[in-house]
Amino acid sequence: MTQLALVIDLNTCVGCHACVTSCKEWNASGEAGPMVDRNPYGAEPTGTFFNRVQTFEVGEFPNTQTVHFPKSCLHCEDPPCVPVCPTGASYKRPEDGIVLVDYDKCIGCEYCSWACPYGAREIDEQQKVMKKCTLCVDRIYDESLPERDRKPVCVLSCPTSARIFGDIHDPESEASLAINAAGGYQLMPEWGTEPANHYLPRRKVNITVHEEDLQRVDNPLRKEDRGPRAPSTRTTLDDSTSW
Amino acid sequence: MKPAFSVIFLTTLIGAGQGLFLAFYSAEWLVTLNMLPAASSDDSAQAALLAFVLMTAGLVASFFHLGHPERAWRAAAMWRTSWLSREVIALPLAMGTVLLFALLRLFDIDFHLVMLGKVALSLSTLVGFIAVLAIVALFACTAMIYASLKFLRQWHSPLTVLNFFLMGCASGFTLATLLAVAQQGGYFGYFSGMAISLTLAALVSRLASLSRNRNLRSPSTLQSAIGVHHPTIRQIAQGAMGGSFNTRAFMHSYGPSVVLLARRFFLINGFALPLLLLFLSDADSLLLCALALLLQSLGLLTERWYFFIEAEHPQNVYYQMIS
Numbered sequence: 001m002t003q004l005a006l007v008i009d010l011n012t013c014v015g016c017h018a019c020v021t022s023c024k025e026w027n028a029s030g031e032a033g034p035m036v037d038r039n040p041y042g043a044e045p046t047g048t049f050f051n052r053v054q055t056f057e058v059g060e061f062p063n064t065q066t067v068h069f070p071k072s073c074l075h076c077e078d079p080p081c082v083p084v085c086p087t088g089a090s091y092k093r094p095e096d097g098i099v100l101v102d103y104d105k106c107i108g109c110e111y112c113s114w115a116c117p118y119g120a121r122e123i124d125e126q127q128k129v130m131k132k133c134t135l136c137v138d139r140i141y142d143e144s145l146p147e148r149d150r151k152p153v154c155v156l157s158c159p160t161s162a163r164i165f166g167d168i169h170d171p172e173s174e175a176s177l178a179i180n181a182a183g184g185y186q187l188m189p190e191w192g193t194e195p196a197n198h199y200l201p202r203r204k205v206n207i208t209v210h211e212e213d214l215q216r217v218d219n220p221l222r223k224e225d226r227g228p229r230a231p232s233t234r235t236t237l238d239d240s241t242s243w
Numbered sequence: 244m245k246p247a248f249s250v251i252f253l254t255t256l257i258g259a260g261q262g263l264f265l266a267f268y269s270a271e272w273l274v275t276l277n278m279l280p281a282a283s284s285d286d287s288a289q290a291a292l293l294a295f296v297l298m299t300a301g302l303v304a305s306f307f308h309l310g311h312p313e314r315a316w317r318a319a320a321m322w323r324t325s326w327l328s329r330e331v332i333a334l335p336l337a338m339g340t341v342l343l344f345a346l347l348r349l350f351d352i353d354f355h356l357v358m359l360g361k362v363a364l365s366l367s368t369l370v371g372f373i374a375v376l377a378i379v380a381l382f383a384c385t386a387m388i389y390a391s392l393k394f395l396r397q398w399h400s401p402l403t404v405l406n407f408f409l410m411g412c413a414s415g416f417t418l419a420t421l422l423a424v425a426q427q428g429g430y431f432g433y434f435s436g437m438a439i440s441l442t443l444a445a446l447v448s449r450l451a452s453l454s455r456n457r458n459l460r461s462p463s464t465l466q467s468a469i470g471v472h473h474p475t476i477r478q479i480a481q482g483a484m485g486g487s488f489n490t491r492a493f494m495h496s497y498g499p500s501v502v503l504l505a506r507r508f509f510l511i512n513g514f515a516l517p518l519l520l521l522f523l524s525d526a527d528s529l530l531l532c533a534l535a536l537l538l539q540s541l542g543l544l545t546e547r548w549y550f551f552i553e554a555e556h557p558q559n560v561y562y563q564m565i566s
Contacts, residue, residue, distance in 0.1 A: 044485035052482030054561065058473045069469050071561065080394070083324035086331060087317040105317055108310015111327050113492060117394040117463065119558025122488035128310025185470045188557065190462045191394060199470050
């Protein structure tokens with residue numbers, strides 16, 4: 001079974017919001033669109049987004065770290081939003097594990113958003129239906145695109161390659177390898193929703209550089225002297241000992 | 244959670260309608276069993292018609308909750324998994340059988356089906372029995388919509404189902420008491436006694452859920468929400484300056500004093516004062532019973548509002564500071 005997902009590296013995310021804007025751009029004009037924007041140039045702009053970057057400060061000043069935290073639908077393996085939907089508009093695709101909303105069936109009752117502990121779903125105030133991240137389902141299978149572009153647009157736009165897209169059920173995929181190598185984890189594991197999206201933790205990046213690494217003090221050839229030379233008068237077995 | 248007013252009216256109105264039908268239908272069986280003096284058959288028909296009107300009003304209110312009410316018929320599809328879908332089936336079933344019961348009686352097209360011992364079972368009694376089953380199922384479905392959401396800890400409790408059932412029945416029997424006074428049919432003693440018992444039971448059950456919720460904490464913290472295990476984490480941006488659906492749908496902006504006031508209001512007006520007024524009233528005190536019903540209606544509407552305010556959605560940990 002395939003379970004497509006995003007693996008987001010909090011160690012490399014710089015919080016530039018490129019994933020947010022490219023997601024909005026692609027999905028506003030794609031199958032999932034339009035995505036409402038209310039008061040976009042006013043004091044209180046608001047609208048529908050599938051992906052947001054939040055920022056947290058960890059620790060106490062001056063020993064703090066800034067963690068940028070992109071948040072979108074996690075495409076749970078046991079999605080609590082799907083069984084509560086009264087119309088069947090909310091569903092999880094068996095073939096690739098993407099959780100989607102059928103906008104033609106959604107009645108806009110908001111019950112699925114009550115059932116999602118992550119707040120991943122947003123009602124579109126113009127279309128009056130529930131919307132959420134589609135993992136760019138209208139992109140990743142599009143054979144008119146070059147193969148390297150068949151990825152969610154947030155992954156393609158990330159300047160630091162903090163987002164990895166792949167099948168987390170395939171142990172050899174780039175996503176699975178990243179989860180295993182860096183200790184990828186799920187959000188709010190206490191609810192048992194088994195989110196497919198994983199996050200890679202912050203890692204210590206201090207490098208200790210010793211003087212010896214720069215200056216090889218014990219190098220016998222530090223002085224580029226001529227090597228010992230056998231007396232030219234002595235015959236040798238071969239030329240190798242006689243530089 | 245932000246109180247959804249259409250849902251507040253839906254649950255309280257249909258609860259009262261359901262309780263009203265249960266009151267009159269159970270009274271008829273007590274008459275059959277010679278435990279109550281017989282009353283006019285039209286009394287139950289009028290009550291059933293009123294119950295139908297209340298449930299219809301609730302249904303109309305619920306449509307204001309939907310983004311696409313014209314697609315509401317689709318909501319019956321997923322009854323295997325969704326309590327909301329089950330409610331969408333149980334509500335029209337209850338409404339239909341209650342209306343049929345009323346029409347059979349009002350237009351006198353009722354007839355006897357079989358004799359059960361000395362008791363003649365009529366068609367309307369059978370339809371009424373199906374209505375009772377649908378009404379009990381509807382109580383369960385309506386409450387389970389909330390009680391089945393395990394992330395909303397304040398709702399995820401059998402007390403939610405008990406509260407919905409007891410409060411619906413309490414308001415239904417209070418309304419029945421008022422009708423009995425107006426109809427002068429002889430059901431007053433039974434209805435007021437039951438209204439008092441049910442209101443008292445609902446008060447006990449609601450106090451139990453209030454005390455349960457007082458110290459309830461969500462297992463989700465900012466640490467588990469973003470997976471950073473440090474005791475000190477502070478949000479400095481939530482990704483949107485002008486708010487979003489997340490900040491509008493799951494939070495309320497009422498201060499603690501308003502919430503406390505609402506709790507006192509519904510405990511006094513929904514339970515204490517109606518109990519006192521029902522206790523003081525007799526078969527002729529139309530005004531006292533009407534006042535009891537009015538206060539209890541206001542109190543139970545406030546209770547349902549408070550039910551939403553009480554629930555803390557775990558997604559709120561992601562939205563603690565705008566920027």
